[in-house]
Amino acid sequence: xxxxxxxxxxxxxxxxxxxxxxxxxxxxxxxxxxxxxxxxxxxxxxxxxxxxxxxxxxxxxxxxxxxxxxxxxxxxxxxxxxxxxxxxxxxxxxxxxxxxxxxxxxxxxxxxxxxxxxxxxxxxxxxxxxxxxxxxxxxxxxxxxxxxxxxxxxxxxxxxxxxxxxxxxxxxxxxxxxxxxxxxxxxxxxxxxxxxxxxxxxxxxxxxxxxxxxxxxxxxxxxxxxxxxxxxxxxxxxxxxxxxxxxxxxxxxxxxxxxxxxxxxxxxxxxxxxxxxxxxxxxxxxxxxxxxxxxxxxxxxx
Numbered sequence: 678x679x680x681x682x683x684x685x686x687x688x689x690x691x692x693x694x695x696x697x698x699x700x701x702x703x704x705x706x707x708x709x710x711x712x713x714x715x716x717x718x719x720x721x722x723x724x725x726x727x728x729x730x731x732x733x734x735x736x737x738x739x740x741x742x743x744x745x746x747x748x749x750x751x752x753x754x755x756x757x758x759x760x761x762x763x764x765x766x767x768x769x770x771x772x773x774x775x776x777x778x779x780x781x782x783x784x785x786x787x788x789x790x791x792x793x794x795x796x797x798x799x800x801x802x803x804x805x806x807x808x809x810x811x812x813x814x815x816x817x818x819x820x821x822x823x824x825x826x827x828x829x830x831x832x833x834x835x836x837x838x839x840x841x842x843x844x845x846x847x848x849x850x851x852x853x854x855x856x857x858x859x860x861x862x863x864x865x866x867x868x869x870x871x872x873x874x875x876x877x878x879x880x881x882x883x884x885x886x887x888x889x890x891x892x893x894x895x896x897x898x899x900x901x902x903x904x905x906x907x908x909x910x911x912x913x914x915x916x917x918x919x920x921x922x923x924x925x926x927x928x929x930x931x932x933x934x935x936x937x938x939x940x941x942x943x944x945x946x947x948x949x950x951x952x953x954x955x956x957x958x959x960x961x962x963x964x965x966x967x968x969x970x971x972x973x974x975x976x977x978x979x
Contacts, residue, residue, distance in 0.1 A: 729761025729843065729851070738763060742770060754781045760843075760852030765790075783854060791858040798842055802835035803862070806844055810859035811871040815879055815888055816848050823878045824871065872896035880905075886912065887925070899932045906932075907945060910952070919956030923949060927965065934972070943972040 687697055730738060736752040743751070758781050759765035768787050773780055798806065808824050809816045821832055839845040843855075850856040863871070876892035879885075890905035910925035926949030933942035946969035953962035973979045 730763055730766070731761060732756055735761055735766065738766065739770070742767075743774075751781070756852070758783060758853050759787070760854070762852075765854065787854065788858070791854050792861065794842075795844070795855070795858045795862060798844070799835070799838060802838040802842075802844075805832065805835045806839055806859045807863050808871065809839075809845065809848070809850065810856055810863065811868060812875050813856070815875060815884065815892075818848065819882075820875065820878055824874050869896045873898055876901070885909075890925075900936065903929045903932055903941075903945075907948075910949065914952040914956065917956060919953060920958060920961060922952045922956065923958075923961040923965065926952065927961075927968070930965075930968065934968075939972045939974075940978075943969055943978055946972070 683697075686692060732752070735756055736749060739748050739752040739755065755766050755769060759769055765783070765787050769781050769783055772782060795803065795806065804825065805821060808821055812820055812824075818829065818832065818836075821827075821836075822829060825832065836845070843851050844859075845851065850859070860868075872892045873896035876889050876896060876898070879889045879892065886905040886908035890902040890909055893899070893902035893905065906925045906929035910922045910929070913919075913922035913925060926945055930942045930945040930949065933939070933945060946965050949965045950962060950969065953959075953965060
């Protein structure tokens with residue numbers, strides 16, 4: 678009602694010298710936002726679309742508010758967590774200052790805004806955002822096409838809507854909050870199915886084994902994750918990353934042992950011990966050996 682009154686007042690000749698400014702978030706589709714859009718369509722109105730802060734501007738913004746030597750790392754964390762949205766940055770800084778810890782925790786109010794903003798996106802674009810959230814770093818036009826079943830042309834409009842709403846830039850989320858809101862919007866059972874579909878796609882494309890394994894694990898398909906965990910372990914071993922290799926070998930062996938495939942688990946642990954005796958660390962090697970010892974049944978294993 679207040680906005681309706683203001684829109685009528687704009688045309689009042691008595692107030693002809695008054696200059697008006699209205700603002701709305703681009704993703705909102707409320708009646709108030711629609712009224713503002715109608716006002717913006719008038720020929721004498723000038724629309725100003727505000728872009729998010731870039732890194733340099735966000736640093737200047739933080740520096741203007743906080744005078745202490747660690748503000749630059751804080752600006753980098755803000756950019757990663759909330760992107761260049763000045764309101765979100767201000768809310769996060771306000772909460773950090775109130776806590777006295779200067780740790781970037783996103784206020785609940787901002788999370789609610791993100792969830793509400795995402796809910797206003799048209800369904801085809803929201804579905805695409807959910808696929809991107811599940812795929813994360815593995816998201817690409819080819820993956821979106823395979824998972825959604827849509828042609829590249831059919832994907833063009835929802836993709837453009839996500840970029841216009843500052844949800845995606847290229848094939849990545851603009852910042853963590855948008856990603857987290859998209860993840861929260863996917864029911865757990867659907868998320869598991871999507872993880873399995875993404876893993877199948879990456880497997881057919883001979884993708885990196887570590888993310889394929891993680892997608893299968895997130896899908897609850899542990900047996901399918903095992904060969905990719907072993908492959909990821911071998912790759913880590915080949916480049917001298919002992920701790921990473923050991924963790925992959927242990928996870929694969931634990932899945933096999935739990936499933937009752939003790940011989941397979943033993944073989945994986947034996948290879949893991951070989952890697953860790955070459956690279957260390959010694960405490961991880963001890964864990965692998967202790968896990969393998971009770972599985973040694975046959976003469977070669979002993």
